[in-house]
Amino acid sequence: MKKETLQKRVQIANAIMYYIYTHIDTNIAMDELSEDLKISKFYMHRIFKDVFGKNIYESIKSIRLQKASNLLLTNKYSTISDVANICGYSSQTSFLRVFKERFSMTPKEWKSGGYKKFSQRIIEQSPKAKKSTAKFDHLEPTIVKMPQMESYYIRHSGYNALIKSTWQKLQTWVFSNNITEYKQIALFHDNPTITPLNECQYVACIVVDKGVKVKSDRLPKFNIAEGIYAKFDLIAEQGDMLKFIQWLYHEWLPKSEYETTTKPPYVIYKKNNYLSEDSRFDISFYLSIKF
Numbered sequence: 561m562k563k564e565t566l567q568k569r570v571q572i573a574n575a576i577m578y579y580i581y582t583h584i585d586t587n588i589a590m591d592e593l594s595e596d597l598k599i600s601k602f603y604m605h606r607i608f609k610d611v612f613g614k615n616i617y618e619s620i621k622s623i624r625l626q627k628a629s630n631l632l633l634t635n636k637y638s639t640i641s642d643v644a645n646i647c648g649y650s651s652q653t654s655f656l657r658v659f660k661e662r663f664s665m666t667p668k669e670w671k672s673g674g675y676k677k678f679s680q681r682i683i684e685q686s687p688k689a690k691k692s693t694a695k696f697d698h699l700e701p702t703i704v705k706m707p708q709m710e711s712y713y714i715r716h717s718g719y720n721a722l723i724k725s726t727w728q729k730l731q732t733w734v735f736s737n738n739i740t741e742y743k744q745i746a747l748f749h750d751n752p753t754i755t756p757l758n759e760c761q762y763v764a765c766i767v768v769d770k771g772v773k774v775k776s777d778r779l780p781k782f783n784i785a786e787g788i789y790a791k792f793d794l795i796a797e798q799g800d801m802l803k804f805i806q807w808l809y810h811e812w813l814p815k816s817e818y819e820t821t822t823k824p825p826y827v828i829y830k831k832n833n834y835l836s837e838d839s840r841f842d843i844s845f846y847l848s849i850k851f
Contacts, residue, residue, distance in 0.1 A: 567778070569607050569610065569611065570611055570780075571780045572597060572599065572604070572607050573607050573608050573610075573611035573612060574611075574713075574715055574780050574782075575597060575780070576593065576597070576604065576607075576608050576616065577608075577612070577619070577715065577761065578782050579593055579596075580616070580619060580620055580623060581623060581749050581761075581824065582785075584620070584623050584624055584627055584647065584648055584822055585646055585647060585648050585822055586648060587648065587650070588620060588648070590604070590616070604616075612717065613717075620648075621658060622662075622755075622759065623749075623750070624647045624648055624649065625647075625658060625659060625662045625663075626750055626751060626754065626755050627646075627647050627822050628643050628644065628646075628647040628649075628655070628659065628667075629659075629663065629670060629675065629751075629754050630751055630754070630809060630820060631643045631646060631647070631819075631820065631822075632667055632670055632671050632675075633670075633671065633675060633809060633810065633813065633814055634809065634813040634814060634818075634819055634820045635819040635820070636814065636819075637819070638819070640652065640655075640656075640667045640668070643655075643667070646822070647822075655667075663678060665678075675754065675810065676810065678754060679753045679754055679806055679810065682752070682753055682754060682755070682756065682757065683753060683802055683803070683806060685756070685757050686719075686757060686799065686802055687799075688798055688799030689799045689800075689801075689802035689803055690799075691799055692799040692800045692802075692803045694796055694800040694803050694804070696794075696803075696804055696807045696808075696812075697807075697811075699792050699793075699794065699812075701790035701791055701792050701847075702790075702791050703788065703789070703790055703791070703849070704788075704789055704791045704846075705786075705787070705788055705789075706786060706787060706788075706789050706846060707786050708783050708784065708785060708786040709743075709745070709767045709783065709784040710767065710768075710781055710782075710783055710784075711745060711765035711766060711767045711781065711782060711783070711784055712730075712733070712765065712766045712767075712768070712774070712779040712780070712781055713747075713763050713764060713765040713766070713779065713780065713781070713782060714726050714729060714730055714763075714764050714779065715761060715762075715763050715764075716761075716762045716763070716764060717758075717759075717760075717761060717762075718757060718758045718759075718760060718762070719750075719752040719757040719758075719760040719762055719802075720757060720758070723762055723764065723834055724834040724835075726762075726764045726834075727744075727764055727832060727834040727835050728835070730744075730764055730766055730779075731835060733766070733776065733778060733779060734766060736776070737774055737775060737776050739766070739768055739772060739774065741768070741769035741772055742766050742767060742768045742769060742772070743766070743767040743769075743828055743829075744764075744765070744766065744828070744829040744832050745764075745765040745766075745767055745784065745826055745827065745828050745829070746762060746763065746764055746765065746826060746827045746829070747762070747763035747765060747784065747824050747825075747826045748760075748762065748805070748824055748825050748826065748827070749761040749762075749763060749824045751805065751809060752802055752805060753802055753805050753806040753809065753810075754809075765784065765826075766779075767784070784826060785823045785824075785848070787821070787823055787848050788848070788849055788850065789825075789846040789847055789848055789849065790818065790846070790847045790849050791844050791845070791846050792804075792808070792844070792845045792847070793843070793844050793845075794841075794842075794843055794844075794845060795831075795840070795841070795842045795843075796840065796841060797833065797838075797839055797840045797841070798833045798839040798840075798841070801833075801841070804845070808845075808847060813847075817851060818849040818850065818851055819849065819850050819851070820847060820848060820849055820850075821848045821849070821850055823848035824848075825845065825846055825847045825848060826845075826846050827843045827844070827845050827846070828843065828844045828846070829841065829842070829843055830842040830843065830844070831843075
C-alpha cells in the first residue's frame with residue numbers, strides 16, 4: 561500500500577474515533593458520519609477495523625461503559641438512569657445489562673465499592689504501577705478555565721512503554737519542521753485504571769504556539785476542548801501516573817463537591833518521562849469538572 565494511502569486511511573480512522581469520543585453522549589448516526597467523511601459506510605467500517613482491530617460498534621460500547629463507570633463514582637447527585645442517559649443509552653434496562661457484561665457487577669455494586677477491586681486488577685497489569693508507593697493526599701488543585709487548543713497528534717493504542725516511540729516520532733516531526741515554541745500534551749481518552757491497559761487510547765499531541773507556521777501536513781489535527789478544569793501539578797516517576805489517576809477518580813473526586821464530564825482529561829508536560837533519561841515527569845494534569 562502506498563504511504564499516502566496508508567496515511568489517509570489512518571487519518572480517516574482517527575477522525576471516526578475522535579467523533580465517537582466527542583459525541584459519546586448522543587445517538588451516533590453512522591449515516592451522518594459517513595456523509596461527513598464523504599465515504600461509504602462499508603469503507604468506513606472496514607478502515608476503522610483495519611486500523612484499530614475492532615469494529616466501530618464495539619468501540620462505542622466500550623467507551624460508553626468506561627465513561628459511565630467514572631460518572632457513577634463521581635457524579636453523586638446523578639441517578640443510575642441519569643448516567644445511562646448522559647452516556648447515550650436510551651434505556652436503563654439495556655445499560656444495566658451491558659454494564660454487568662463488562663464489569664461482572666451491577667452499577668449499584670460498582671458504586672458500593674466493587675470498583676476498587678476491579679481497578680486494582682487493572683493496576684496490577686503494570687509492574688511499575690504495582691511497585692509505586694507514591695501518595696497524593698497532599699495535592700490541592702487550582703481551578704482554571706482553559707481555552708480550546710488546536711493540536712497535531714498521533715494516537716497510540718494501549719497504555720504501555722511503546723508510547724515512548726510515539727513521542728519520538730512527534731519529536732522528529734517537531735525538529736523536521738523547525739518548531740521551537742510548542743507544548744507537549746497527552747490526552748487520556750480512556751481511564752487507564754478501569755480500562756484494560758491494552759484497550760486504552762492515549763493521544764500524544766503537539767500544540768504549536770500562536771503565530772508559528774507549520775508547513776507539514778503529515779499529522780492530523782484536532783481541537784482539545786475548552787472548559788473548566790481542576791489542575792494538579794505533579795512531579796513523579798513513570799509508575800506513579802496510574803496510581804495518581806486512581807487516587808484522583810476514586811478518592812479525590814468522590815470526596816470533592818465536583819462532578820466530572822465526558823471531556824477527556826489531559827496532561828501538559830514540563831518534563832516528559834517518555835523522552836527523559838530518568839523516566840521522571842513534571843506535569844500539570846487537567847480534569848474536566850462542573851459544580
